[in-house]
Amino acid sequence: MFYDLNIPYSASHAELQRILAFSAELGYNVVALNHNVTEKLPAEITNAIPSPLPFNPPSSLTLLRRCTISLSDPAQNARLATLAAAYDLLALRPLTEKSLGQACHDLECDIISIDLSLRYPFYFKHKMVADAVKRGIKFEICYAPGILAVDDGQARRNLISNATGLIRATRGRGLIISSEARKILAVRGPADVVNLACVWGLGQERGTEAVGRESRSVVVQARLKRTGYRGVVDILYGGEKPVAAPVTEEEDQKTKSAKGKRKAVVLRDEVEDAANTKPVSKREQKRRAKKAKQDAAEAEQGDAPIKTIDAQGAQTTVSA
Amino acid sequence: MVRVKHRYLLLNILYPEPEQYPWKASLPDTIQFHHPSPDDLTPQLLARAIKDQISILYGDYGAGLTNNGLNIKYLSPATSTAIIRCSRDNYRLVWAALTYMTQLPKSSRFAQARSCVMQVVRVSGTIKKSEEEAIRRAKNAILKAKKDAAGSATEGLNAILDQFGPDVDLEVLRQKRSKPIATLEDEDDDDLEMMSGSD
Numbered sequence: 001m002f003y004d005l006n007i008p009y010s011a012s013h014a015e016l017q018r019i020l021a022f023s024a025e026l027g028y029n030v031v032a033l034n035h036n037v038t039e040k041l042p043a044e045i046t047n048a049i050p051s052p053l054p055f056n057p058p059s060s061l062t063l064l065r066r067c068t069i070s071l072s073d074p075a076q077n078a079r080l081a082t083l084a085a086a087y088d089l090l091a092l093r094p095l096t097e098k099s100l101g102q103a104c105h106d107l108e109c110d111i112i113s114i115d116l117s118l119r120y121p122f123y124f125k126h127k128m129v130a131d132a133v134k135r136g137i138k139f140e141i142c143y144a145p146g147i148l149a150v151d152d153g154q155a156r157r158n159l160i161s162n163a164t165g166l167i168r169a170t171r172g173r174g175l176i177i178s179s180e181a182r183k184i185l186a187v188r189g190p191a192d193v194v195n196l197a198c199v200w201g202l203g204q205e206r207g208t209e210a211v212g213r214e215s216r217s218v219v220v221q222a223r224l225k226r227t228g229y230r231g232v233v234d235i236l237y238g239g240e241k242p243v244a245a246p247v248t249e250e251e252d253q254k255t256k257s258a259k260g261k262r263k264a265v266v267l268r269d270e271v272e273d274a275a276n277t278k279p280v281s282k283r284e285q286k287r288r289a290k291k292a293k294q295d296a297a298e299a300e301q302g303d304a305p306i307k308t309i310d311a312q313g314a315q316t317t318v319s320a
Numbered sequence: 321m322v323r324v325k326h327r328y329l330l331l332n333i334l335y336p337e338p339e340q341y342p343w344k345a346s347l348p349d350t351i352q353f354h355h356p357s358p359d360d361l362t363p364q365l366l367a368r369a370i371k372d373q374i375s376i377l378y379g380d381y382g383a384g385l386t387n388n389g390l391n392i393k394y395l396s397p398a399t400s401t402a403i404i405r406c407s408r409d410n411y412r413l414v415w416a417a418l419t420y421m422t423q424l425p426k427s428s429r430f431a432q433a434r435s436c437v438m439q440v441v442r443v444s445g446t447i448k449k450s451e452e453e454a455i456r457r458a459k460n461a462i463l464k465a466k467k468d469a470a471g472s473a474t475e476g477l478n479a480i481l482d483q484f485g486p487d488v489d490l491e492v493l494r495q496k497r498s499k500p501i502a503t504l505e506d507e508d509d510d511d512l513e514m515m516s517g518s519d
Contacts, residue, residue: 021349022336026439058349147420184336185422189439192419199416 002190003215005032005066005089006113006142006178009049017055019184024058026189030219032064032089034180041079047086064088064219068113071099080108089222091140097122104132110222111138111176116162117145117155124169133174138218139166141210142180143196147188163200172206176215326389327411330442330450331418332457333357333400337435348468354461357400358434360427363392366402369425373417386410386417393447399458403450415440 004023010016016033023031035048049065057063066089069080084090091111094100097120103112105128112132129139146159167175177197181187188196190211197207228234280288335355339347367390375383386406394403406414418438426433442453 018336018338018349022334022353025334025350025353148422185435185437187336188419188437189441192415192440195412195415195440196419199412 001029001216002027002211003030003176003219004028004178005064005111005176005215005218006034006140006180007031008180008182009033009035010182013053013055015184017057019181019187020057020061022184022187024061026187028190029060030062030064032066034066034068035087036068036070038070041083045079045082045086066091068093070095071103072096084108085226089218101128104128104137109137110218111140113140113142114162114166116141116159116166119158120162124165126169126171129166129169133170136221138174138176138214139170141166141175141177141197143177143188143193144179144181144186147186148183160200167200167202172202174214175202175206175210176218177207177210178215324389325408325445326405327408328393328444328447328450329404329406329411329415329418329440330444330453331402331404332439332441333402333424334437334439335434336437348465350461350468351465354400357397357424359397360431361395361397361424362427363395365425365427366395367392369421370404370414370417373421374413377417377420378413382413386414390414401454401458403447403454405447411443
């Protein structure tokens with residue numbers, strides 16, 4: 001299973017449909033459509049991505065909906081929880097060192113997605129990043145800005161330097177790789193991405209996990225947080241309710257004809273039940289047990305069948 | 321003497337951009353992505369483009385490292401498949417350069433550029449294995465396209481493919497290629513050579 005957890009959602013559906021078809025062709029199984037929020041949150045939070053989509057996505061793809069919030073001012077994040085409830089995944093995009101620290105230490109989210117195509121005046125500290133990884137938050141490397149050589153390769157240079165920095169700071173743990181491809185030309189197959197990560201200094205194993213297992217763990221944890229009980233227990237399948245068998249005409253007639261009698265039977269049963277359920281004293285219990293034992297012994301002595309095997313080997317049963 | 325070891329990259333050239341001809345736009349997506357390459361794409365041209373990309377990415381140092389043994393072994397414009405040989409130590413650099421490619425090389429100044437995506441689908445130590453994989457993939461692609469298009473026509477094709485078996489297809493591929501495979505370079509039995517090849 002391969003995951004691409006960042007395909008920007010755009011209103012031009014023809015392009016989006018093509019990107020999704022191409023992702024499926026390259027071998028991805030799960031794709032998250034991303035909605036970016038850069039300004040202040042609106043009063044009423046709704047999901048900006050329609051579900052189901054207005055076109056037919058490829059049937060082999062599982063689609064998720066994700067929201068990415070740009071963080072620059074530390075005070076603006078009062079309603080992250082309501083936003084998280086509206087989407088399948090919630091990602092934070094810190095723009096300053098301070099907001100990165102805050103995202104790592106306190107804020108409740110699933111992914112920290114730093115825009116790696118920009119140059120930052122700080123470097124990623126292991127302690128800060130490790131805190132986030134310990135809390136189960138993954139760091140995301142988006143490779144697409146480096147693929148298309150926009151602005152004369154500067155984005156690619158920044159991306160590689162930031163990615164190697166991030167790999168160094170996390171020691172390769174808790175990383176996921178996704179595309180963030182605005183254009184279809186920037187999407188690459190999972191194996192190609194793993195190789196790129198290898199060249200950047202992430203091992204082959206870690207790279208494969210970054211597009212597979214780590215991404216899956218993000219998705220599963222996010223779902224558990226939203227639907228499960230305290231993020232621990234989730235009911236996947238609770239079984240079906242037994243369907244009452246439809247009453248056929250014959251049975252219906254029978255019950256109708258026996259209606260008067262049945263009532264009496266039911267009544268008698270109830271009376272007997274009541275008698276049986278009356279608590280039995282210990283003495284009475286012992287007495288009954290003794291009687292049962294005696295009966296059993298008599299039965300064995302009296303007419304218990306004896307099994308014999310005759311000369312031919314055939315088993316016969318003879319009563320004594 | 322120890323032999324020089326290589327890696328063979330089996331490559332699919334995909335065309336994700338929409339077709340310019342409207343009558344082709346109605347084709348299923350799979351067929352559009354696996355479009356045949358233009359006829360003027362030659363192995364030399366492709367090799368040139370890869371080397372250029374490598375020197376853009378890694379400069380002279382990278383170009384020098386990967387230049388040894390970099391070679392296009394097979395290129396079929398009809399199926400948009402290629403097999404590239406490169407040295408074993410630096411095949412990841414070549415692969416990354418392929419990943420960064422977004423355009424087919426132009427044969428002349430006036431030819432129109434085509435954007436493409438290079439997808440490496442198999443890395444192997446012997447050319448035989450990558451050849452088999454290429455045949456398997458081509459077969460699957462045809463079956464899938466047929467299934468997408470109609471659904472009923474598949475059985476006939478399946479029967480034909482099964483009737484001849486994989487050997488015949490291999491022959492067809494061999495005849496199609498521009499030059500014969502250098503069989504001396506097949507590295508099927510690495511272990512045997514390790515034992516006997518210390519002359």
